Amino acid sequence: MKSIVYTQHGGPEVLSLVERPLPEPGPGEVRVKVHVSGVNPTDWKSRSTPMRPLPDDGGGQVPNQDGAGVVDAVGEGVPASRVGERVWLYLAAYGSGHGSAQEYTVIPQHRAVPLPEGASFDVGASLGVPALTAHRCLTVAEDGPRQLAPGALAGRTVLVAGGAGAVGNSAIQLARWAGATVVTTISGDRKAELARAAGAQHTVNYRTGKADAAIREAAPNGVDIVVEVSPATNAGLDVAVTANNAAIAYYANNGGDEITIPLRESFSRNLRWQGVLLYTVPDEALAAAVEAVSAAVADGALRVGEEAGLPLHRYALDRTGDAHTAVEEGAVGKVLIDVADA
Secondary structure, three states, rough: EEEEEEEOOOOOHEEEEOOOOOOOOOEEEEEEEEEEEEEOHHHHHHHHHHOOOOOOOOOOOOOOOOEEEEEEEEOOOOOOHHOOOOEEEOOOOOOOOOEEEEEEEEEEEEHHHEEEOOOHHHHHOHHHHHHHHHHOOOOOOOOOOOOOOOOOOOOOOOEEEEOOHHHHHHHHHHHHOOOEEEEEEEEEEEHHHHHHOOOOOOOEEEEOOOOHHHHHHHHHOOOOEEEEOHHHHHHHHHHHHEEEEEEEEEEEOOOOOOOOOHHHHHOOOOEEEOOOOOOHHHHHHHHHHHHHHHHHHHHHOOOOEEHOEEEEEEHHHHHHHHHHHHHOOOOEEEEEEOOOOO
C-alpha cells in the first residue's frame, strides 16, 4: 500500500511516498481503507518538531490525525459487523505510527466513529481536531453544559476569535446548533463572509475601529464563552467584553507564547481561563465531544465547503508535503488529501 512517512523531524521535504505492507489490526483495533485525510496545524508541527518520539521500529511515522474511510478488517474483540462501516477518524497518529496519510490505517476501534448517513468523507475528514477542540472550548464554563445538544447553549453568547479558521468554523456551527448567539472576530470582508456562512450572527473586524465596543454592541450583557486562538494578543479584549463568570477557552498560541492577564478584572469577575489541548482532554470529556459531534453531523449542523464557510483545498497523496505547507502558511478553509485516488 502507498504511505507517506517521515523518519526524521524537519520541513515538508522529510515526507516520502513509500510502499508499506498492509497493516493488520490488533486486539481492539480496526483497519480502515482511508478515502480522505484531513490536515491540521498539529500535523505539520508534529512533523517539524520532536513533540513526540518517532516509532522505534524504524518504519517511520505516518502523519495526520484526522481522516475518513471504510472499515475493512477488525481485530480480536471487535464485532465483525463493523466491516464495511463508514467512519470518521480522530487521533489516528497519536501513540501510533499509523496516521491517516496512507491507503490503509489501523486505529483503536473507538477512534473510528460511525459516519452518519448522508455525510460525505470530506465532512468526516474535517471533524477530528477542529470539531472536538471546539466542543471542548464550548463546554468548560462553570455551569456547563458538559455536552452540546440542541438548546444546550440557549440564552448564551459565544465569541469566536478567528471565525474563518477550521476550529473557529466548527465552534460557530456547534454553538449555533446548541442555540447560542455567536459573535466572531475577523480580519477582512472575505473572512466575514465565511463566518456568516458558518452561521455567525455578528462579525467584528478587529483591524478597524474599536473591537470591544462593537462586540459589546452585539452582546450588551457580555460574552459568556470565548473560543480563543490568540490569547497573547486578545487577553485584554476578552476581559473587556466578557460577562461575570465567563469562560475564556484558548486552544492555540497564535500571536505569542506568553500572556499577560488583567488580574483584577479577571478575579473580580470570576473569569475562567481554560487551556485546551485535545491530546490531554479528559477521557470523559473527549467521549462526550465525539458523541455530540456525530449528533451534530447527523442533524446536518456540521458542514464543509464554501457554502458552510469552510472552503476545501484538495491535494493528492503524493503532495502531502504541499498540503502541510498550505496549512502552515495559513490556508483559509480545510486542507484535504484524496487518499483513495492515490
